[in-house]
Amino acid sequence: MTDVRAVTVAPGTANSLELIEDYPEPAPEEGSILVESLAIGICGTDHEIIAGEYGEAPPGERRLVIGHESLGRVLEDPTGTLQPGDLVAGIVRHPDPVPCPNCAVGEWDMCRNGRYTEHGIKALPGFARDRWRVQPPYAVPLDRALGQVGMLLEPTSVVAKAWDHIERIGQRAVWQPKIVLVTGAGPIGLLAALLAAQRGFSVHVLDLATSGPKPELVHALGATYHSVPVHELDFEPDVVLECTGAPTVVLEVMCKAAPNGIVCLAGVSSGGRTIDFDAGALNRSLVLENNVVFGSVNANRRHWELAADALRRADPLWLSSLISRRVPVSGYADAYTNGPDDIKVVLEFAV
Known part of the structure; x- marks a missing residue:
């Protein structure tokens, strides 16, 4: 050798x-x-x-x-x-x-x-x-x-776990989600959108980029691309996968989710930054609308196997892109x- x-x-x-x-x-x-x-x-x-x-x-x-x-x-x-x-x-x-x-x-x-x-x-x-x-x-x-x-398997396993936990939490009551919002169109966000599209949801992806490959990659999934602030979106998502870790985005999506909504935080904030926000309004939104916010990181073998299946079913040209x-x-x-x-x-x- x-x-x-x-x-x-x-x-x-x-x-x-x-x-x-x-x-x-x-x-x-x-x-x-x-x-x-x-x-x-x-x-x-x-x-x-x-x-x-x-x-x-x-x-x-x-x-x-x-x-x-x-x-x-x-x-x-x-x-x-x-x-x-x-x-x-x-x-x-x-x-x-x-x-x-x-x-x-x-x-x-x-x-x-x-x-x-x-x-x-x-x-x-x-x-x-x-x-x-x-x-x-x-x-x-x-x-x-x-x-x-195949090197995309590891990041896909992360979002496979996120979706697994979203679906488990959704079993707490009758829940028929239709709209998914993904914030961030990096690899984790795009793969989260892929798994949402594979589940048949109406998928929306929000990112700052207005040019480059990201909008086209989102549109190729049959999803809608947005480059506006969260509060300007004209819909309330049933599921949010927050993949930026940006503190303002994290807080805004918590307040944006529909009643009985589930917000998964998959992006990691860097810390060391203080912002003003209305904690009372956030509390009121989460409590009165039965919303759930949870964090997710890493994956176990079951999620890796789910990810391998998701990649196998995906368009190989899209993955290569x-x-x-x-x-x-x-x-x-x-x-x-x-x-x-x-x-x-x-x-x-x-x-």
Whole structure:
């Protein structure tokens, strides 16, 4: 085998991104399934880790291999779970060692004590390397037709979980939702809109962009694109998926939802910003209209499998259109530099 290339950072140190050309082969302890990396997707989490905002190297290591949106090809699997040549993605989060009640039943996305680990983020090496290993419970097979877009599985798993929880909450009463509002037309927002369209809802997407690929991508789903403030929308959504994390948008969509509405907060605010708002009006709206607001992050295996099915049923050309740039690993620094019209940038290890 050739040397392993790996994209790494020194956690907590800004701008320490480095491509190591002779990184060690993945240790057998990482998993029985050996995978050749095809590509990884890059997201805001990677940029925050590169900026030194967070990230944790594996025990005893100084550097962290980043990359958590994986796509690979199985090289060997002595367990027989997968076959050589199968496409696979690695589940990012692993349960804590205690484990907490949720981790004990496979709901590591709902970990209670925060001792979970995450590939490329927290205490586990990521997938931005030529080869990686994974244990069978954390290996998700992909349809061969997804060979160019399978790295979208991780962000799709996040919105698959969001929709799973929305539908569970909706069972509290007779509920016949028709209108869905998604705020933010980044990868998470567009994939949330895709899953809404697959459910047959009237889908509306709100984003600041008035040019570039976003409006066209929304229209291709049969959805309606808006670039106005939330309060100017002329409808009340039954479901809101808030994917921007912008504080003013978060507060406005809570007040905009229809009676018995459900608002899922999937975007993470940066914090450190204070804004004036009428907390009493928000309270009145939520209480008197029986509305629910909840946060959602990460996903467990069931959600990854739901996401794989959603991608399999999606238009492959539409999925490919989400990918703004494909950059070879030799140009890794360019891949981690934001472009003005980027939606999803992919770092390619093998073609």
